[in-house]
Amino acid sequence: MSEISSGAVLVTGAGKGLGKAMAIHLAARGFRVYAGVRNETQAKALHNYGPQLIPISLDIDDPVTVEATLQRIQKECASTFVGLVNNAAILKGAPFEGLDSVIMQKIFNTNLVSTALLTQKFLPLIRKNKGRIVMISSLTEELPTPFLGAYPATKTGLSGLSDMLRRELAPFGVFVANVEPGFVETDMATSISSESGAWLGVVPKEKRTEVKKVYGAYFSPVHVEYLKQLVYSMPGSADEVAQAVYHAITSRTPYSEYLLSHHGIVLRVMRVLPDWLVDWYLWLLVWPGPLDPVFFQ
Numbered sequence: 558m559s560e561i562s563s564g565a566v567l568v569t570g571a572g573k574g575l576g577k578a579m580a581i582h583l584a585a586r587g588f589r590v591y592a593g594v595r596n597e598t599q600a601k602a603l604h605n606y607g608p609q610l611i612p613i614s615l616d617i618d619d620p621v622t623v624e625a626t627l628q629r630i631q632k633e634c635a636s637t638f639v640g641l642v643n644n645a646a647i648l649k650g651a652p653f654e655g656l657d658s659v660i661m662q663k664i665f666n667t668n669l670v671s672t673a674l675l676t677q678k679f680l681p682l683i684r685k686n687k688g689r690i691v692m693i694s695s696l697t698e699e700l701p702t703p704f705l706g707a708y709p710a711t712k713t714g715l716s717g718l719s720d721m722l723r724r725e726l727a728p729f730g731v732f733v734a735n736v737e738p739g740f741v742e743t744d745m746a747t748s749i750s751s752e753s754g755a756w757l758g759v760v761p762k763e764k765r766t767e768v769k770k771v772y773g774a775y776f777s778p779v780h781v782e783y784l785k786q787l788v789y790s791m792p793g794s795a796d797e798v799a800q801a802v803y804h805a806i807t808s809r810t811p812y813s814e815y816l817l818s819h820h821g822i823v824l825r826v827m828r829v830l831p832d833w834l835v836d837w838y839l840w841l842l843v844w845p846g847p848l849d850p851v852f853f854q
């Protein structure tokens with residue numbers, strides 16, 4: 558595989574968090590980066606990082622902005638477009654039983670369906686230029702913990718798509734990598750661990766009393782505290798994720814999978830353990846304890 562050292566790339570969801578870090582990292586190393594954003598404030602802030610970083614209005618759920626982005630990239634850099642980084646995603650945590658069905662569909666849609674459709678749209682360009690596609694998945698794909706709703710399923714789906722595409726596109730010189738960040742303190746990550754009562758906002762009003770009665774003691778402030786201790790004990794960094802994306806796009810020998818942060822090392826070990834042992838370990842880590850017999854009725 559030949560090294561890629563320059564060209565144009567598109568990073569979706571690049572207005573904040575990890576996507577922004579990736580976009581800045583790639584632009585600082587000479588790539589022309591189209592950074593997908595959904596609001597003007599984020600676009601303006603990106604202008605501070607030089608002419609190589611180009612904010613572009615892109616909502617991946619909106620086919621009109623997806624088409625406009627493709628048209629612009631085709632017009633401005635048809636022969637140099639070498640990378641698509643599928644970073645945009647949402648996470649809404651709650652007990653699965655109570656998760657609003659519209660929100661659940663939205664999560665599947667943005668994280669998986671829209672990402673797949675956008676990838677399909679950009680494929681001819683990527684294939685023509687023997688480029689790279691990078692999926693930003695998650696370590697939750699390896700270890701889905703309770704109350705993450707539809708999110709882990711979408712990330713596992715993305716990983717399957719990544720493996721399938723890599724094999725399908727190999728004859729054309731296109732490489733597809735799956736990057737699995739560990740916990741990094743961004744808006745998404747803190748939304749799940751900051752307010753223990755926040756999840757009720759994604760449960761329809763008529764279900765709240767019942768869901769709170771059933772899951773309230775389990776998904777409690779104590780549980781959230783345990784969860785925080787677990788994730789904050791081994792945080793990853795946005796820089797580490799950006800470096801992995803850069804490697805996946807540029808290296809002569811990119812990896813099919815980037816399992817990041819210290820959590821990644823733990824999860825590598827967990828992969829070879831039986832499920833019952835992992836379930837038990839997780840139970841010990843996140844259970845608010847002492848165990849309440851109500852859960853075993």
Ligand SMILES: NC(=O)c1ccc[n+]([C@@H]2O[C@H](COP(=O)([O-])OP(=O)(O)OC[C@H]3O[C@@H](n4cnc5c(N)ncnc54)[C@H](OP(=O)(O)O)[C@@H]3O)[C@@H](O)[C@H]2O)c1
Nearest residue numbers: 570574575595616617644645646695740741743744745746
């Ligand atoms: N942070 C972590 O600990 C962690 C761990 C594992 C994996 N990840 C993955 O890393 C990626 C980035 O997450 P993050 O932590 O940086 O989250 P974040 O701070 O919430 O950023 C998510 C980005 O996605 C954008 N986005 C959401 N829906 C979109 C849509 N329909 N169209 C276009 N953009 C959309 C958001 O735009 P707005 O600003 O307009 O909402 C935002 O820019 C995600 O794929 C996430 O699953 C994160």
